[in-house]
Amino acid sequence: MQDRINGILEAVEKHHELYGNALPMIASENITSKVVRMLLASDLSHRYAEGDVGARYYQGCEYIDVIEAEAIRGAKELFDAEHVNVKPTSGVNANIAALFALTSPGDKIMTLSVPEGGHISHAKYSVPGIRNLELHEFPFDPDEMNIDVDAMVREIKDKKPKLILFGASLFLFPHPIQEARAAADVVGAKIAYDGSHVLGLIAGNKFQDPLREGADVVTGSTHKTFPGPQGAIILCRNALKEEIDAAVFPGTVSNHHLHHVAGLAVTLVEMMQFGEQYAAQIQSNAKTLAQYLYEEGFDVLCEHKGFTESHQIAVNVRSFGGGDGVAKKLEKAGIITNKNMFPSDKSPENPTGIRLGVQELTRIGMKESEMREIAVLIKRVVIDGEEESRVKEEVIELKKDFCHVQYCFDNGDAYKNPVIM
Numbered sequence: 001m002q003d004r005i006n007g008i009l010e011a012v013e014k015h016h017e018l019y020g021n022a023l024p025m026i027a028s029e030n031i032t033s034k035v036v037r038m039l040l041a042s043d044l045s046h047r048y049a050e051g052d053v054g055a056r057y058y059q060g061c062e063y064i065d066v067i068e069a070e071a072i073r074g075a076k077e078l079f080d081a082e083h084v085n086v087k088p089t090s091g092v093n094a095n096i097a098a099l100f101a102l103t104s105p106g107d108k109i110m111t112l113s114v115p116e117g118g119h120i121s122h123a124k125y126s127v128p129g130i131r132n133l134e135l136h137e138f139p140f141d142p143d144e145m146n147i148d149v150d151a152m153v154r155e156i157k158d159k160k161p162k163l164i165l166f167g168a169s170l171f172l173f174p175h176p177i178q179e180a181r182a183a184a185d186v187v188g189a190k191i192a193y194d195g196s197h198v199l200g201l202i203a204g205n206k207f208q209d210p211l212r213e214g215a216d217v218v219t220g221s222t223h224k225t226f227p228g229p230q231g232a233i234i235l236c237r238n239a240l241k242e243e244i245d246a247a248v249f250p251g252t253v254s255n256h257h258l259h260h261v262a263g264l265a266v267t268l269v270e271m272m273q274f275g276e277q278y279a280a281q282i283q284s285n286a287k288t289l290a291q292y293l294y295e296e297g298f299d300v301l302c303e304h305k306g307f308t309e310s311h312q313i314a315v316n317v318r319s320f321g322g323g324d325g326v327a328k329k330l331e332k333a334g335i336i337t338n339k340n341m342f343p344s345d346k347s348p349e350n351p352t353g354i355r356l357g358v359q360e361l362t363r364i365g366m367k368e369s370e371m372r373e374i375a376v377l378i379k380r381v382v383i384d385g386e387e388e389s390r391v392k393e394e395v396i397e398l399k400k401d402f403c404h405v406q407y408c409f410d411n412g413d414a415y416k417n418p419v420i421m
């Protein structure tokens with residue numbers, strides 16, 4: 001039995017080593033500071049605290065109340081939100097709760113299709129299917145990689161959805177919330193915004209400000225551009241707080257993950273101090289990497305718009321065999337990315353593109369000059385067809401100087417386990 005446990009420990013150790021030597025560029029990931037990782041391993045991970053601060057169904061929650069109250073206070077302050085719920089255990093969980101609160105079976109909702117960037121939790125495979133919602137897709141302009149505003153306004157007035165759900169997984173440019181608000185008011189629609197990917201940019205006053213632009217509810221994972229523990233958050237207007245809170249507990253969460261709440265509370269403080277600087281560097285890194293990739297010969301989407309306003313870059317690699325093969329080749333060179341569907345794609349198995357995210361590279365301190373080196377490394381693998389193992393040696397060399405977490409108070413080692421006993 002000990003052998004089996006040792007096998008697991010060894011795999012975890014090797015996983016740390018793999019990431020320590022790699023360029024992690026999956027757009028939905030990040031790393032937490034050392035203090036957050038220590039909190040994730042604390043006794044909080046064993047406990048239950050159903051209910052709200054000061055009104056729990058379990059005893060023993062004296063300090064859990066202090067921690068959750070601090071997370072709520074921090075999120076209200078950072079996002080300037082009237083009401084906050086810190087209990088959702090993931091972005092999908094937060095979306096399920098929001099859809100539960102804001103719709104009834106049979107209602108019409110408007111979302112982005114998956115090939116155009118929408119997330120699976122906005123689609124028929126998830127709550128919209130289970131709750132029998134009538135899905136209407138936003139009209140999308142693939143050249144602009146964004147929602148077609150005039151057509152959207154017409155569609156809202158024509159279809160009269162109960163809910164308009166913005167936000168995306170492939171998310172290069174801010175969504176037209178302001179433009180939708182007037183039409184939504186005419187037909188009595190609510191607006192929700194899934195900020196999972198861009199929550200850290202919003203926290204740093206970049207990309208867009210959905211609550212001020214007209215969203216009633218914002219959901220978001222707390223571990224993509226927002227560099228906290230895996231989990232999620234919901235922000236909303238006071239007018240909706242009862243519906244949202246009931247849809248989270250008891251609607252879709254029994255016990256929330258208290259160690260995550262503690263980690264979130266700390267990350268919120270980190271973002272108050274460093275968020276603006278961090279978000280600005282992410283945007284600059286993404287634009288810089290996109291520009292260099294373009295100059296190296298890649299078909300990077302939306303050159304005419306400066307490529308991106310977020311942490312993401314979308315690259316059409318069809319002429320190099322498609323997203324699947326390219327992502328696998330890059331992995332052999334230690335560059336971790338993912339294949340991604342683009343608007344005209346039908347198959348998620350071998351889509352047209354790859355999606356690159358620079359938020360983790362930014363969190364470990366990389367800047368514009370490293371983006372240039374990375375563009376060349378990617379080109380050598382994908383365009384020149386160079387032996388991946390040779391490129392990997394240079395990836396390891398480059399990564400050596402970037403193994404500490406920045407934009408936090410402890411600058412801990414990013415890829416070592418801080419709690420190995």
Ligand SMILES: Cc1ncc(COP(=O)(O)O)c(C=O)c1O
Nearest residue numbers: 028090091092119168169196221
């Ligand atoms: C737009 C969007 N919403 C929600 C999610 C799901 O988040 P989680 O993995 O936290 O459930 C994702 C995942 O990447 C996403 O891209």
